[in-house]
Amino acid sequence: MNLLKKSLFPYLLQYILAAVFLIFTVLITVALPKLSGDVIDQVNTGKFAQGTIVLIGILVASAFLFDYAQAVLSAWVAEQVAYNLRLQVVDKVLGQTYQYVLQTTPAKLLTVLTNDIVNIRRAIAQNLLQVVSSVFLLLGSVVIMLSINAKLAGILFLLIPLLVLVFVGIFKKLIVLFQKTQLALDKVNRTIDENIKAASLVRVFVAKTMEIAKFFKNNEELRDIGTQIVLNFAILFPLVLLIVNGGMVLIFWFGGTDVIQGNLTIGELSAFYFLLLLFLFPIIRLGFISGEIGRAVTSAKRVDEVLKSEVTFVDGVEPLTSFTSLELRDVVYKDVLKKVNFTVSKGETVAIIGPTGSGKSLLLHVLLRFLDPDSGTVLLNGKPIHEFSIHDLRAKMSFVLQENILFGGSILENIAFGNPQATKDDVIHVAKIAEAHDFISGFTKRYDEVIGERGVTLSGGQKQRLTLARALLIKPEVLILDDATARLDILTEQRIISNIKRELPNLTLINVAQKVASIRDATRIYVMEDGEMIASGTHEELLVSNFSYQQITLSQQQHHD
Numbered sequence: 001m002n003l004l005k006k007s008l009f010p011y012l013l014q015y016i017l018a019a020v021f022l023i024f025t026v027l028i029t030v031a032l033p034k035l036s037g038d039v040i041d042q043v044n045t046g047k048f049a050q051g052t053i054v055l056i057g058i059l060v061a062s063a064f065l066f067d068y069a070q071a072v073l074s075a076w077v078a079e080q081v082a083y084n085l086r087l088q089v090v091d092k093v094l095g096q097t098y099q100y101v102l103q104t105t106p107a108k109l110l111t112v113l114t115n116d117i118v119n120i121r122r123a124i125a126q127n128l129l130q131v132v133s134s135v136f137l138l139l140g141s142v143v144i145m146l147s148i149n150a151k152l153a154g155i156l157f158l159l160i161p162l163l164v165l166v167f168v169g170i171f172k173k174l175i176v177l178f179q180k181t182q183l184a185l186d187k188v189n190r191t192i193d194e195n196i197k198a199a200s201l202v203r204v205f206v207a208k209t210m211e212i213a214k215f216f217k218n219n220e221e222l223r224d225i226g227t228q229i230v231l232n233f234a235i236l237f238p239l240v241l242l243i244v245n246g247g248m249v250l251i252f253w254f255g256g257t258d259v260i261q262g263n264l265t266i267g268e269l270s271a272f273y274f275l276l277l278l279f280l281f282p283i284i285r286l287g288f289i290s291g292e293i294g295r296a297v298t299s300a301k302r303v304d305e306v307l308k309s310e311v312t313f314v315d316g317v318e319p320l321t322s323f324t325s326l327e328l329r330d331v332v333y334k335d336v337l338k339k340v341n342f343t344v345s346k347g348e349t350v351a352i353i354g355p356t357g358s359g360k361s362l363l364l365h366v367l368l369r370f371l372d373p374d375s376g377t378v379l380l381n382g383k384p385i386h387e388f389s390i391h392d393l394r395a396k397m398s399f400v401l402q403e404n405i406l407f408g409g410s411i412l413e414n415i416a417f418g419n420p421q422a423t424k425d426d427v428i429h430v431a432k433i434a435e436a437h438d439f440i441s442g443f444t445k446r447y448d449e450v451i452g453e454r455g456v457t458l459s460g461g462q463k464q465r466l467t468l469a470r471a472l473l474i475k476p477e478v479l480i481l482d483d484a485t486a487r488l489d490i491l492t493e494q495r496i497i498s499n500i501k502r503e504l505p506n507l508t509l510i511n512v513a514q515k516v517a518s519i520r521d522a523t524r525i526y527v528m529e530d531g532e533m534i535a536s537g538t539h540e541e542l543l544v545s546n547f548s549y550q551q552i553t554l555s556q557q558q559h560h561d
Helices: 002-044 050-095 098-104 106-148 152-196 201-205 208-261 266-308 360-367 388-397 413-416 424-433 437-441 460-473 490-503 539-545 547-558
Strands: 325-333 335-344 349-353 375-380 397-400 479-480 508-512 522-527 534-535
Touching: 002 050, 002 106, 002 266, 050 106, 050 266, 098 106, 106 152, 152 208, 152 266, 201 437, 208 266, 325 360, 335 413, 335 460, 335 534, 349 360, 360 479, 360 508, 360 534, 360 539, 375 508, 388 397, 388 534, 413 424, 413 460, 424 437, 424 460, 424 490, 460 479, 522 547, 534 539, 534 547, 539 547
Parallel strands: 349 508, 349 522, 397 479, 479 508
Antiparallel strands: 325 335, 325 375, 522 534
């Protein structure tokens, strides 16, 4: 609830005004049965209740205007709060470490940004004000019923404790179930996300049955929790109706007796009946609202967890004007990197090779400060890397990931992603360096061709060349390739490297690769194995001095033969 209060505070005046308008609507609503009863009594005595009927018409019109005003205000406040929360969550997530996103899981973060914030928005737009409305409707109807006949109204005070016991008992269970629902929904979203992203893989391995079984299990869990929620509501409302209908029977019994005895008029009994319905309506509505508020409270806790999550990443303040060197000294990260030492200087082409799972990609994440090491030192230009502004660091370094991440826009938009101010000529220039211009020119719309979500219309090699062009467009001083040319033939790869060296002669290149042919011309080659740097040197030196490098080279030569 603290998050709801904090989020509402900037719009408190508007929200209070909406509540006031709603209270006016409720007061008019509870006054109408009494006025209608007066009309019945006046007509019953042979009088034409013209004045009362006109008053009722004025009140009905006023209630409409008040209700409309509160609906507009509350909806505006709810949308503003949802808008702000989405911005805060996205800002928080983008400011968090890469490791935090992986541990929290993208599926959960997506649920927080969508489902949870929608629950909060709905609570503010409708549910919280409906609680106010219900409370005033209950109080107002009780007050007027007391004014009509205290004895009949006293029956209601026997019903209220019973209703409270029913609501409290059932909603203790429901709040726990709502929390379980969100966790189960995270699992379902994660399964769907994985199956959509890996659609081709599922089909290649004929894993449809296995994936359906996995989804069925998670979906079944969500269904079972939802069923328990429905069953609790299913027993709640019959119990409420049983209690209220029992009270209604008593009211008609005693009220009818009073009418016969002349202690109560027909108009007053009629008004009492309609007021009893008004009394019943908010009780039933509170049952629904409490469920929605339970969901909103659970959602608010989840959103609050993200917003209050500790940011372990500390940005530096020192500007980075140019790159001269990058060094790792005895860097350790969990059980993957083990006292890794690595050096690259301005203008060098340094390569890293090693078997799958040796820690190459993780090493690059440390270089870019996606992750901070558990121990050891990362030095940039001879100083600890954390002293420098991360914005400046990443403005100087460009990274081509193993996974070719593209967006569902045009080729031009994808290449210009990191530099939206670039001209089309700039885009064409880097596309030529990345050997992408020729295949782009083959499309009907050339650079305006829409490539579909995640670049679904492109081949693996085409995707790699586009992501490489995107990395070059920001004019980096350091280019880091994480097996970024694995899907290219060796001749295309060699042309790209030659283009880069010709067009960007001062560029520092860090190239993680699986193919020896891709890195044999590097200034220095590091060999990684089981999270350790076991050797470094030129291609010729390693062929003589390092057995692992000899084996990698020999196996690739045999495969080529």
